Amino acid sequence: MSIPARTPVLGERNAVISGIGQSAVGRKLGRTGISLTVEAALAAIADAGLTRDDIDGVASYPGAMDSSPGMAPTGVPELKDALRLKVNWFSGGGEVPAQLGAVFNAVAAVSCGLANHVLVFRTVNESTAQTAGRRASVVGSGGSRIGGAMQYLVPFHAVSAANWVGMYAQRYMHQYGLQREHLGQIALNARRHAALNPRAIFRDPLTMDDYMNARMVSWPLGLYDCDIPCDGSVALIVSRADAAPDLKQVVRIESIGSALHGRDSWDQREDLTTMASHDAAKMMWSRTDLKPTDVDSAHLYDGFSYLCMQWLEALGFFPKGEAAGFLEGGESRIGLGGELPLNTNGGQLSAGRLHGYGYLHEACVQLRGEGGDRQVQGAEVSVVGAGGGPLGGCILLTKDR
Amino acid sequence: MTFQPLPMVTDDNAPFWEGGEVGELRINRCRECRTWFHPPAPVCPECLSMNVGPEVASGRAKVAAYTINVQAWSPELEAPYVLAYVELDDQPDVRLTTRLIDCAPADVRVGMPVEVTFQAAEDIWLPLFRPVKGY
Numbered sequence: 001m002s003i004p005a006r007t008p009v010l011g012e013r014n015a016v017i018s019g020i021g022q023s024a025v026g027r028k029l030g031r032t033g034i035s036l037t038v039e040a041a042l043a044a045i046a047d048a049g050l051t052r053d054d055i056d057g058v059a060s061y062p063g064a065m066d067s068s069p070g071m072a073p074t075g076v077p078e079l080k081d082a083l084r085l086k087v088n089w090f091s092g093g094g095e096v097p098a099q100l101g102a103v104f105n106a107v108a109a110v111s112c113g114l115a116n117h118v119l120v121f122r123t124v125n126e127s128t129a130q131t132a133g134r135r136a137s138v139v140g141s142g143g144s145r146i147g148g149a150m151q152y153l154v155p156f157h158a159v160s161a162a163n164w165v166g167m168y169a170q171r172y173m174h175q176y177g178l179q180r181e182h183l184g185q186i187a188l189n190a191r192r193h194a195a196l197n198p199r200a201i202f203r204d205p206l207t208m209d210d211y212m213n214a215r216m217v218s219w220p221l222g223l224y225d226c227d228i229p230c231d232g233s234v235a236l237i238v239s240r241a242d243a244a245p246d247l248k249q250v251v252r253i254e255s256i257g258s259a260l261h262g263r264d265s266w267d268q269r270e271d272l273t274t275m276a277s278h279d280a281a282k283m284m285w286s287r288t289d290l291k292p293t294d295v296d297s298a299h300l301y302d303g304f305s306y307l308c309m310q311w312l313e314a315l316g317f318f319p320k321g322e323a324a325g326f327l328e329g330g331e332s333r334i335g336l337g338g339e340l341p342l343n344t345n346g347g348q349l350s351a352g353r354l355h356g357y358g359y360l361h362e363a364c365v366q367l368r369g370e371g372g373d374r375q376v377q378g379a380e381v382s383v384v385g386a387g388g389g390p391l392g393g394c395i396l397l398t399k400d401r
Numbered sequence: 402m403t404f405q406p407l408p409m410v411t412d413d414n415a416p417f418w419e420g421g422e423v424g425e426l427r428i429n430r431c432r433e434c435r436t437w438f439h440p441p442a443p444v445c446p447e448c449l450s451m452n453v454g455p456e457v458a459s460g461r462a463k464v465a466a467y468t469i470n471v472q473a474w475s476p477e478l479e480a481p482y483v484l485a486y487v488e489l490d491d492q493p494d495v496r497l498t499t500r501l502i503d504c505a506p507a508d509v510r511v512g513m514p515v516e517v518t519f520q521a522a523e524d525i526w527l528p529l530f531r532p533v534k535g536y
Contacts, residue, residue: 151409152497155408171465219471265440
């Protein structure tokens with residue numbers, strides 16, 4: 001299978017991110033999904049220098065899902081109606097290349113002229129839903145019969161992504177000599193950066209002893225390998241490059257990786273030491289002249305620490321199988337002053353599970369030079385990757401120059 | 402209510418979920434090029450023939466990856482338990498997610514030979530696996 005050939009003018013470069021917004025983010029905020037979404041949406045519209053009437057498109061991931069409490073409380077129809085948006089194009093759903101699929105759809109829509117300014121959002125209120133005794137992350141807790149791919153996992157009591165990812169992590173450790181301490185570097189790094197982010201959830205220092213001594217969840221993944229359910233919403237405006245009103249605010253889209261060439265399955269993927277991230281990253285790099293060495297900050301999905309490591313490998317920051325050697329470097333590798341500042345907002349491990357969109361927001365913050373205490377000096381190129389297992393999508397962003 | 406989420410049985414997946422009643426692990430196979438594939442689909446992924454259907458696999462497999470689940474996700478799920486991706490001896494790129502039984506968490510290894518054993522649950526039979534004796 002081949003990847004679409006690079007053409008002189010790539011579609012994604014006709015789109016920019018013209019505005020970003022984030023609601024309050026926290027634990028047990030007791031807020032509804034639509035309330036958080038409207039807060040983030042209005043912030044993003046204002047940030048872009050636009051008004052409600054300028055928004056002519058809406059996209060979201062994964063569409064409203066009542067069956068999974070707090071994971072997707074708000075879909076496109078509810079927001080469109082709340083704001084009485086008059087749209088020319090809209091899209092919401094989960095059958096896309098992971099969380100960022102909604103962004104890719106928005107980029108495609110503005111690039112072919114179906115809309116000028118697309119509001120993209122992702123909202124969760126899992127923390128509040130858990131307080132009410134409902135848990136989205138345990139599949140099958142609804143009590144009904146299971147169809148689709150989940151029927152081959154959940155009846156065996158592989159009920160959580162921690163189980164599915166845990167098996168991948170175990171295999172990589174077996175094959176390449178990765179140790180838990182190496183994954184621990186990702187968790188410690190996230191916590192160090194969260195301390196510099198006033199909006200992060202867990203900001204107290206975390207030591208390697210804390211990490212190693214924490215309770216096990218699903219070997220080899222322990223408590224601090226797993227991210228934190230939270231409440232919050234992120235919105236951004238994807239605009240046609242020639243329709244963006246305030247060029248100072250613009251973040252450029254360099255290239256997108258949306259490929260999935262392996263089996264669309266957790267247990268049937270040909271190579272258990274790679275994930276969809278490897279397919280997506282290969283496509284992203286094929287559509288740009290930039291190289292991994294050009295990246296100033298990386299914002300990579302750490303719903304589990306292992307997934308973050310997979311993104312680092314997939315994107316070519318170290319050769320296949322050499323995660324241990326890379327991560328041993330700890331702060332000098334992935335810290336703020338290191339070779340590749342990683343998850344500068346604290347990631348989902350410490351800043352909360354905004355499900356892919358926290359990374360995107362933070363990459364824009366960095367490229368706009370608005371990171372405050374956690375700003376990466378001279379950040380001009382940032383990569384965002386989201387998803388794990390058969391889900392993966394990534395995007396390379398640049399400062400407007 | 403016990404936590405035992407079960408599959409929704411359809412015409413496509415019934416042979417897989419019901420084969421355990423007679424002790425058979427039924428996996429889809431192409432009658433033309435003889436490729437095994439899973440989950441069930443109406444077409445061979447190799448030669449695109451639609452002349453496919455369930456056949457009885459050996460029931461032997463090897464552990465490709467495992468995890469020891471420690472978290473008690475639900476009061477009814479007695480942790481710890483061992484989960485694995487196992488690859489079938491018949492064709493190793495066909496894998497099943499399963500739970501290993503008669504296997505202490507400390508004993509599980511990549512490459513460990515295992516064999517199928519079925520656990521009845523309502524109208525289906527779950528293909529669990531256990532270490533091959535003498536291993």
